[in-house]
Amino acid sequence: MTGKIFMLIRWFCVLSVIIGVLDATPMVQVIGKGNGVFKGHFIFNLTEDLVGWKMQIDFSKAVTGLTSPVGLEFVKDSSNETVHYIVNKDHTGIQTTKNQFDIMVEGKTKDGSVPSAQAILQNMGHDTYNVPTPPNNDGTKYNYDEVLMKSIMFYRAQRSGKLPANNKIPWRGDSALNDRGQNGEDLTGGWYDAGDHVKFGFPQASAVTLLTWGLLQYKDAYEASGQLDDMYDCIRWPLEWLLKCHTGQNELYIQVGDGNLDHNFWGRPEDMTMARPSFKVTSDKPGSDVAGEYAAAMAVASMVFKDKDPAFSVKLLNHSKQIYTFGKTYPGIYSQNVKEAGPFYGSDEYKDEMAVGAAMLYLATNNTQYLTDAETYHQHGNQWGQSWGSKFTASMVLLYQITKKDVYKQDIETTFTNWLPGATGPNAVPYTPKGLAFRTKWGSLRHAANNAFMALLAAEAGINPTKYRNWAKSQIGYILGDTGRSYVVGFGVNPPSHEHHRAASCPLIPASCSHDFYDMKYSNPHVLYGAIVGGPGPNDEYDDVRSDYVRNEVAVDYNAGFQGAVAGLKSLHLRNILD
Ligand SMILES: *[C@@H]1O[C@H](CO)[C@@H](O)[C@H](O)[C@H]1NC(C)=O
Ligand SMILES: *[C@@H]1O[C@H](CO)[C@@H](O)[C@H](O)[C@H]1NC(C)=O
Ligand SMILES: *[C@@H]1O[C@H](CO)[C@@H](O)[C@H](O)[C@H]1NC(C)=O
Ligand SMILES: *[C@@H]1O[C@H](CO)[C@@H](O)[C@H](O)[C@H]1NC(C)=O
Numbered sequence: 001m002t003g004k005i006f007m008l009i010r011w012f013c014v015l016s017v018i019i020g021v022l023d024a025t026p027m028v029q030v031i032g033k034g035n036g037v038f039k040g041h042f043i044f045n046l047t048e049d050l051v052g053w054k055m056q057i058d059f060s061k062a063v064t065g066l067t068s069p070v071g072l073e074f075v076k077d078s079s080n081e082t083v084h085y086i087v088n089k090d091h092t093g094i095q096t097t098k099n100q101f102d103i104m105v106e107g108k109t110k111d112g113s114v115p116s117a118q119a120i121l122q123n124m125g126h127d128t129y130n131v132p133t134p135p136n137n138d139g140t141k142y143n144y145d146e147v148l149m150k151s152i153m154f155y156r157a158q159r160s161g162k163l164p165a166n167n168k169i170p171w172r173g174d175s176a177l178n179d180r181g182q183n184g185e186d187l188t189g190g191w192y193d194a195g196d197h198v199k200f201g202f203p204q205a206s207a208v209t210l211l212t213w214g215l216l217q218y219k220d221a222y223e224a225s226g227q228l229d230d231m232y233d234c235i236r237w238p239l240e241w242l243l244k245c246h247t248g249q250n251e252l253y254i255q256v257g258d259g260n261l262d263h264n265f266w267g268r269p270e271d272m273t274m275a276r277p278s279f280k281v282t283s284d285k286p287g288s289d290v291a292g293e294y295a296a297a298m299a300v301a302s303m304v305f306k307d308k309d310p311a312f313s314v315k316l317l318n319h320s321k322q323i324y325t326f327g328k329t330y331p332g333i334y335s336q337n338v339k340e341a342g343p344f345y346g347s348d349e350y351k352d353e354m355a356v357g358a359a360m361l362y363l364a365t366n367n368t369q370y371l372t373d374a375e376t377y378h379q380h381g382n383q384w385g386q387s388w389g390s391k392f393t394a395s396m397v398l399l400y401q402i403t404k405k406d407v408y409k410q411d412i413e414t415t416f417t418n419w420l421p422g423a424t425g426p427n428a429v430p431y432t433p434k435g436l437a438f439r440t441k442w443g444s445l446r447h448a449a450n451n452a453f454m455a456l457l458a459a460e461a462g463i464n465p466t467k468y469r470n471w472a473k474s475q476i477g478y479i480l481g482d483t484g485r486s487y488v489v490g491f492g493v494n495p496p497s498h499e500h501h502r503a504a505s506c507p508l509i510p511a512s513c514s515h516d517f518y519d520m521k522y523s524n525p526h527v528l529y530g531a532i533v534g535g536p537g538p539n540d541e542y543d544d545v546r547s548d549y550v551r552n553e554v555a556v557d558y559n560a561g562f563q564g565a566v567a568g569l570k571s572l573h574l575r576n577i578l579d
Contacts, residue, residue: 035066039106040196042119042528050095051125052507053510055103056088058551059115066107073103076510087124089516093507118371124507125525129170131490134226140490140579142480144570145225150491150530151563152227152234155211157503157528158556159237160199160269161189166233171508173527175269179256181247181278190241190564194555197269197503198257201245202334202345205390207560208238208297210453213394213398214564215304217457237564238556239301239394242294246319250283250326254290254334259344266515268506270317279338280464283326287334291327292353293391299360316366324357325428328373347389351377355395362402380407382427383415385439386450393454401461419451420471432540435474435481442552443558445487445535448475450561456568476565479532485538489554490529497523498546500553505546518546530576532558552568 042055054076062081068074076087086103095101101121110117131153136143157169160176167173176197179187190199191207212235215222222228245253261274283285298320305313327350335346358374361367378395386393393415400408418427419437429437439447452472459465459472479487486492489499504524506513524546531554536542542551572578 004420007435017477018576021410027509028394033306037106037108038114039104040117042103042105044101044103046095046097046099046101048123049097049125049522050088050093050101050123050510051520051525052093052513052517053088053095054122054124054508054511056120056122057084057086057105057117058082058119059084059117061109061113061115063107063109063115066105068103068105070184072193073105076512078275079165082097082143084540085510087511088507090512091516093512093514093516094520100329105521121556124511125522126508127171127526131527131529134224137224138570138573140491140569140573141477144566144573147480147491148222148225148227148563149230150488152230152530154489154528154530154554154559155191155234155237155556157531158191158193159189160197161193161241167198170534171506172377172503173270173509174440176256176272176276179276179278181253182280183247185244185253187241187244187253189237189276191238191556194557195418195499195553196259196262197265197502198259198262198344199241199255199357200341201242201252201254202341202347203340203555203557204238205242205290205293205297206391207556208235209250209293209300209360209394210450210560210564212297212300212304213457214453214560214567216300217460218564218567218571219304220574221567224574225570227294230463232305235301235304237311238509239298242297242321243315245280245281246295246323249322249441250286250330251280252287252294252323252326253278254281254287254338255279255341256341266338266502266505266518267513268503268509270509271513277340279340280514281332281334281337283330285337286330286332287347288327288331288350289338289347290352292321292350292355295324296360298323299357299364301399302364320357320361320364324361324370325563326352327354327357349390351379352391352395355379356391356398357401358393359389359398360559363398367476367518371402375403380411381414382418383411383418385429385447391400393451397454397457397461400458400463404461409463409499413462416451416455416458416464416468416471420467430538432536432538434478434540436478436536436540437475437536441537443534443553443555445479445532446555446558446561448535449532449558449565450481452476453561453568455566456565456572462570469572472565473569473578476562476569479535479562485542487533487535487542489531489533496533496544496552497527498544499524499528499531499533500546500549501528501531520546532562534558 133147185476259533298316302317335342355377362370396411459468481492486495504526
């Protein structure tokens with residue numbers, strides 16, 4: 001101390017709990033007196049754990065220079081000199097009930113007198129909104145309407161850029177408003193990839209292709225579930241971004257954000273300050289894989305928007321054709337030419353994406369050149385599985401649907417014989433004891449869901465319909481709760497609540513967020529409705545732990561085939577084909 005006389009005031013605060021708001025009514029007791037700076041405590045006996053907090057202090061007179069001598073808190077916002085707001089610092093956000101929570105402040109009044117004060121402490125670790133659950137009009141084991149609604153909500157929570165008035169996710173705001181191309185082109189918008197905030201064009205476009213294909217095939221399901229308008233809205237958001245990425249005839253942006261810089265940050269997208277470089281493929285550094293996928297997404301979308309928004313449909317088809325031609329004219333693998341994308345979503349083949357792009361363009365135009373191309377690009381034989389990087393399963397289904405040729409039927413039967421239970425041999429997909437087709441530990445559920453969607457589409461085309469449909473239902477049932485737990489956040493019995501997702505783990509704005517929220521044992525403050533997590537290990541083992549990004553991350557890629565399959569099951573129920 002420097003000899004300055006401090007007035008020490010203690011404000012003891014009585015605490016009562018309202019959900020999300022800790023309402024403090026203080027008793028003020030002046031301990032010391034003097035001139036100059038005053039110093040006081042607010043002491044809260046916590047009756048619930050704090051996961052980020054905000055405190056409002058109402059002083060009896062104007063107070064300036066408010067600080068915290070212990071350096072544990074800071075003033076985030078002060079609307080005027082009598083009302084002050086303090087939020088947690090990163091490392092003081094988590095407070096457990098066993099603690100008496102003591103917040104000390106000091107400040108000055110104009111005349112040097114001691115103000116009285118009252119503080120209200122608010123817990124910022126609770127969602128403040130409830131999502132109405134639609135009734136299960138179908139009487140199915142799982143409420144498919146609810147799943148479709150929530151999966152669409154998940155995609156809404158992944159939105160980057162300037163959010164529209166109908167944002168509907170109260171804990172998300174505008175973010176990444178300076179995402180630009182190398183020549184200043186506007187690249188705002190699109191979806192954040194997963195629990196992080198990079199915009200990876202390759203898996204994003206792949207998700208859009210599957211989601212939109214699901215809408216094309218199962219529009220009846222979206223209509224009956226009351227989700228049709230929200231579904232158009234859902235896919236339009238990333239489509240607008242994909243269109244922005246096409247900045248020249250032979251130029252396509254494929255990524256915004258640096259994977260390493262991004263992954264070192266744990267916080268909200270709204271708070272990002274790191275550099276967000278952008279990367280593109282060109283005729284010199286081509287990427288036919290990413291071009292084929294963007295072309296596929298836009299071509300299938302041109303079909304679903306044909307009646308809904310004819311001008312948008314024409315625009316999508318126009319760009320799809322140009323991007324496809326770019327991919328065909330300049331063959332190349334994008335992750336070899338854009339090194340920054342390699343470690344995250346590396347590609348080893350472009351013929352699968354080009355086959356799907358060509359097949360979708362054929363469906364959208366009836367131009368037989370596209371069909372010839374698709375058949376040329378397609379590779380016959382057993383397929384490992386449908387995923388963001390591997391799409392010959394999709395091309396065999398499309399080509400069978402279009403041509404009805406036996407070769408494609410054989411591709412499908414070979415692949416699904418290996419995927420369904422009872423397969424033997426080197427290509428047989430292993431099963432967990434509780435019945436999940438376990439392709440790989442990374443996002444095990446997503447692989448099963450993607451192939452369930454493909455099986456439903458093959459069944460629509462007439463191949464082993466009963467067998468494939470029942471199998472698809474069993475895999476989606478596993479995800480929705482057949483093992484006694486749900487793997488869909490905010491849905492069903494014992495769903496995940498610690499999913500690896502930066503924004504969902506952060507307290508409400510303006511409370512500060514940081515890596516401490518990654519480490520906390522508490523559930524995420526926000527319910528990331530509808531997201532499916534990576535999933536269990538080979539023996540159905542699963543822990544709902546945030547740090548386990550293999551089993552507990554979420555991604556725009558994970559939900560796409562899953563949502564298509566759920567729409568398929570709903571449609572089959574509507575048509576009285578499946579109960
Ligand atoms: C808070 O807890 C302390 C210690 O148990 C107790 O002395 C004090 O009266 C409590 N304060 C209030 C406002 O309840
Ligand atoms: C400060 O804010 C409070 C609460 O909004 C209000 O009652 C008060 O009049 C304001 N004082 C000034 C000087 O603006
Ligand atoms: C189609 O693409 C061309 C070339 O990029 C462009 O000039 C034209 O305006 C586009 N048309 C539509 C309807 O988007
Ligand atoms: C393609 O041809 C089929 C069969 O004649 C027809 O049903 C479909 O509407 C056509 N599609 C386009 C985009 O012209």
